[in-house]
Amino acid sequence: MTIISLSSDFGVQSQGVGIMEATAYSIAPEVRLIHLMHGLPEFDITAAARTLETARYLPVGCHVCICDPGVGTDRRGIICQVNRGDYLIGPDNGVLVPASRILGGTVRVHQITNPSYMRLPVSPIFHGRDVFVPAAAHLANGVPIEDFGEELQATSLAPAPYDEALVDGDRLMATVIQINRFGSVHLNILHEAWDKMGAIEGTTARVRLPDDNELEVRVSRTFGDVAPHENVILKDDYGRVEIAKNLGSFVEEHPLRRGDNLQVSLAASEASGEVRS
Amino acid sequence: MTIISLSSDFGVQSQGVGIMEATAYSIAPEVRLIHLMHGLPEFDITAAARTLETARYLPVGCHVCICDPGVGTDRRGIICQVNRGDYLIGPDNGVLVPASRILGGTVRVHQITNPSYMRLPVSPIFHGRDVFVPAAAHLANGVPIEDFGEELQATSLAPAPYDEALVDGDRLMATVIQINRFGSVHLNILHEAWDKMGAIEGTTARVRLPDDNELEVRVSRTFGDVAPHENVILKDDYGRVEIAKNLGSFVEEHPLRRGDNLQVSLAASEASGEVRS
Amino acid sequence: MTIISLSSDFGVQSQGVGIMEATAYSIAPEVRLIHLMHGLPEFDITAAARTLETARYLPVGCHVCICDPGVGTDRRGIICQVNRGDYLIGPDNGVLVPASRILGGTVRVHQITNPSYMRLPVSPIFHGRDVFVPAAAHLANGVPIEDFGEELQATSLAPAPYDEALVDGDRLMATVIQINRFGSVHLNILHEAWDKMGAIEGTTARVRLPDDNELEVRVSRTFGDVAPHENVILKDDYGRVEIAKNLGSFVEEHPLRRGDNLQVSLAASEASGEVRS
Numbered sequence: 001m002t003i004i005s006l007s008s009d010f011g012v013q014s015q016g017v018g019i020m021e022a023t024a025y026s027i028a029p030e031v032r033l034i035h036l037m038h039g040l041p042e043f044d045i046t047a048a049a050r051t052l053e054t055a056r057y058l059p060v061g062c063h064v065c066i067c068d069p070g071v072g073t074d075r076r077g078i079i080c081q082v083n084r085g086d087y088l089i090g091p092d093n094g095v096l097v098p099a100s101r102i103l104g105g106t107v108r109v110h111q112i113t114n115p116s117y118m119r120l121p122v123s124p125i126f127h128g129r130d131v132f133v134p135a136a137a138h139l140a141n142g143v144p145i146e147d148f149g150e151e152l153q154a155t156s157l158a159p160a161p162y163d164e165a166l167v168d169g170d171r172l173m174a175t176v177i178q179i180n181r182f183g184s185v186h187l188n189i190l191h192e193a194w195d196k197m198g199a200i201e202g203t204t205a206r207v208r209l210p211d212d213n214e215l216e217v218r219v220s221r222t223f224g225d226v227a228p229h230e231n232v233i234l235k236d237d238y239g240r241v242e243i244a245k246n247l248g249s250f251v252e253e254h255p256l257r258r259g260d261n262l263q264v265s266l267a268a269s270e271a272s273g274e275v276r277s
Numbered sequence: 278m279t280i281i282s283l284s285s286d287f288g289v290q291s292q293g294v295g296i297m298e299a300t301a302y303s304i305a306p307e308v309r310l311i312h313l314m315h316g317l318p319e320f321d322i323t324a325a326a327r328t329l330e331t332a333r334y335l336p337v338g339c340h341v342c343i344c345d346p347g348v349g350t351d352r353r354g355i356i357c358q359v360n361r362g363d364y365l366i367g368p369d370n371g372v373l374v375p376a377s378r379i380l381g382g383t384v385r386v387h388q389i390t391n392p393s394y395m396r397l398p399v400s401p402i403f404h405g406r407d408v409f410v411p412a413a414a415h416l417a418n419g420v421p422i423e424d425f426g427e428e429l430q431a432t433s434l435a436p437a438p439y440d441e442a443l444v445d446g447d448r449l450m451a452t453v454i455q456i457n458r459f460g461s462v463h464l465n466i467l468h469e470a471w472d473k474m475g476a477i478e479g480t481t482a483r484v485r486l487p488d489d490n491e492l493e494v495r496v497s498r499t500f501g502d503v504a505p506h507e508n509v510i511l512k513d514d515y516g517r518v519e520i521a522k523n524l525g526s527f528v529e530e531h532p533l534r535r536g537d538n539l540q541v542s543l544a545a546s547e548a549s550g551e552v553r554s
Numbered sequence: 555m556t557i558i559s560l561s562s563d564f565g566v567q568s569q570g571v572g573i574m575e576a577t578a579y580s581i582a583p584e585v586r587l588i589h590l591m592h593g594l595p596e597f598d599i600t601a602a603a604r605t606l607e608t609a610r611y612l613p614v615g616c617h618v619c620i621c622d623p624g625v626g627t628d629r630r631g632i633i634c635q636v637n638r639g640d641y642l643i644g645p646d647n648g649v650l651v652p653a654s655r656i657l658g659g660t661v662r663v664h665q666i667t668n669p670s671y672m673r674l675p676v677s678p679i680f681h682g683r684d685v686f687v688p689a690a691a692h693l694a695n696g697v698p699i700e701d702f703g704e705e706l707q708a709t710s711l712a713p714a715p716y717d718e719a720l721v722d723g724d725r726l727m728a729t730v731i732q733i734n735r736f737g738s739v740h741l742n743i744l745h746e747a748w749d750k751m752g753a754i755e756g757t758t759a760r761v762r763l764p765d766d767n768e769l770e771v772r773v774s775r776t777f778g779d780v781a782p783h784e785n786v787i788l789k790d791d792y793g794r795v796e797i798a799k800n801l802g803s804f805v806e807e808h809p810l811r812r813g814d815n816l817q818v819s820l821a822a823s824e825a826s827g828e829v830r831s
Contacts (some may be wrong), residue, residue, distance in 0.1 A: 015314040016282075021312075029278045032583075034572045035571075125500070145640050290592075292590050292605055295590040302555065302824075349778045525790075
């Protein structure tokens with residue numbers, strides 16, 4: 001059994017979702033298609049990239065992510081093979097890059113240009129149905145990646161909407177990549193990077209905000225480890241590090257936006273150098 | 278593998294959707310059930326018919342559409358076999374008719390009255406679970422259509438909520454069947470009828486609105502082929518012809534409603550006579 | 555084929571839903587996973603219990619319901635085996651109890667503590683993915699219930715959010731367990747209890763409201779059996795008894811809330827004694 005996962009900004013009400021699912025089954029009857037997320041904010045490639053990252057919690061498979069402000073232009077469609085064994089499929093707009101880093105790094109990238117593996121005629125505005133899902137289904141059937149189109153150099157690809165946090169001594173130079181509905185802030189720090197920095201539950205981290213205010217925040221395993229309305233920094237449930245206020249909203253007190261930069265220092269940390277995921 | 282597709286106005290939050298899916302699997306374990314759309318506006322049979330039309334983008338299968346303002350009355354439940362090989366299943370309220378035209382025309386229609394193929398006792402208000410999905414699953418299992426109930430004459434069926442556009446010389450007498458969230462207007466003109474009329478990309482169509490204003494609109498392949506805020510007429514991604522304003526809302530400037538009639542003339546067209554799909 | 559059904563308060567937009575589905579397939583590739591409901595009001599265990607009840611309309615299987623205000627505390631995770639043959643899986647917060655009564659009563663309950671059947675490391679806040687869905691999938695694979703952890707006494711379990719209606723002569727002492735979007739009121743009276751009380755369509759029931767007002771309400775099979783805007787009491791489509799106003803809202807005229815107690819007397823009833831489901 002091969003898994004195909006599907007994410008999009010089509011909304012949960014779109015018949016396009018069911019049509020893409022049926023397209024996959026008609027090409028590859030034995031696959032299991034999983035709907036990962038269809039409520040991505042429209043054309044929001046940061047949110048799309050953050051969602052596709054969570055493919056790390058899916059089995060190895062073909063993961064399609066369609067958030068495509070450039071559909072109808074000459075932006076490329078690509079397949080990215082990663083070290084864990086997955087294929088990431090979608091437009092070349094940076095959405096696939098964070099997931100490829102997390103799934104062990106890119107092995108190779110090919111463009112999708114071969115019409116033999118498309119549904120014809122290709123609609124100028126529905127490449128999910130006509131290009132990307134067919135590519136995933138043919139990959140699931142064992143078609144080799146090189147049959148879809150020419151190989152692309154990694155350096156020619158559109159950049160990711162966000163990078164990984166940088167290490168500077170005992171500080172992590174981090175960026176806000178998501179603010180959730182509870183007002184918690186998710187950073188571009190992977191669990192693995194957090195562990196490598198030596199984050200220890202029960203210690204205190206110093207968080208410098210963009211306005212240069214500095215907060216002391218308890219490093220914990222879960223919300224309930226701190227008092228109500230106390231701030232807490234912890235591993236979230238999808239692979240990143242999160243700053244939250246227990247039973248409250250962190251951003252209500254500290255207005256932050258996606259893309260803001262924070263510095264996180266671990267008092268007792270002895271880690272240094274580069275953080276790899 | 279047989280596909281069963283399911284559409285309804287139950288909303289994406291209804292447990293009825295999952296219960297219908299399980300009902301299908303318990304009768305026909307080998308089918309693939311696809312949720313085409315469950316966010317149909319409640320009791321809106323025009324929207325339901327328009328959605329079921331898109332079964333042309335699904336594999337041949339059993340397509341159930343439940344939008345049933347008459348549930349609990351003596352309206353009939355029917356199965357419509359079409360030339361492509363599909364079965365369309367639902368209440369006899371006109372919803373199945375446009376899809377049957379698009380899928381090659383009706384072969385025969387049978388009423389669903391045989392309790393052997395229903396879940397008993399039949400709820401007076403949940404025929405999706407108790408009548409229509411069981412019918413689809415038994416059809417998928419190979420039960421012949423004539424075993425479900427008596428054959429019905431096509432003339433006895435409820436009429437479609439909309440017809441196909443009529444050809445009058447070089448004009449198409451069209452009707453608005455859908456206005457999408459971007460303010461674009463979808464007409465009852467099929468891609469095939471558009472091609473047959475000789476619509477050529479790059480030419481100009483004349484569109485007469487209900488207020489007798491006449492617009493010149495560019496015939497294009499996609500939105501990006503015209504300037505920002507320019508009007509465009511093109512094939513939509515679900516089989517019909519659409520009038521839109523690139524990066525804007527057509528209906529904001531030209532208030533139209535579903536059911537309004539438009540005349541579309543193709544300047545250079547040489548087509549004439551009846552348009553068939 | 556074994557059915558796993560999944561209900562949660564994650565919302566239909568959550569990627570957690572797809573990740574749980576994939577988790578099930580990766581452990582038990584042959585199961586059919588059904589999404590029963592993911593739009594439960596957050597942390598609302600009454601609504602969750604009411605939804606899980608409708609597993610009676612699903613085939614025998616493993617039914618997971620995750621509405622878990624206590625996640626991260628020491629509340630237990632449990633598996634409840636019922637007489638129909640199903641396994642109910644979720645937190646020990648009362649949500650599983652009404653469904654277990656309806657599915658024939660509890661055979662035995664085991665705690666989930668064996669890490670061999672969890673996804674490790676277990677997230678402190680996502681037991682759906684790491685504990686409950688893996689348990690369902692391993693049960694579907696044939697792992698015996700006793701392998702998951704120690705047996706629990708029924709008396710040690712958290713109580714149900716609501717009980718079944720009590721019989722007092724010809725009266726049912728009932729409680730409002732759900733008010734739907736049409737303003738109808740669903741009571742803790744099962745279809746079977748209603749039949750056993752001798753409710754006959756066409757007769758009149760007396761309903762005493764919490765303010766001691768008493769209404770005469772027609773006992774019917776469906777809404778259309780009474781005049782527009784007339785009140786009606788009938789079997790709902792998910793196993794309970796419902797008071798509604800035909801083509802109107804019952805609660806608009808009679809403000810009631812979940813948890814309110816009503817007395818329902820059947821004029822001609824000769825039933826007495828205990829009502830069992």
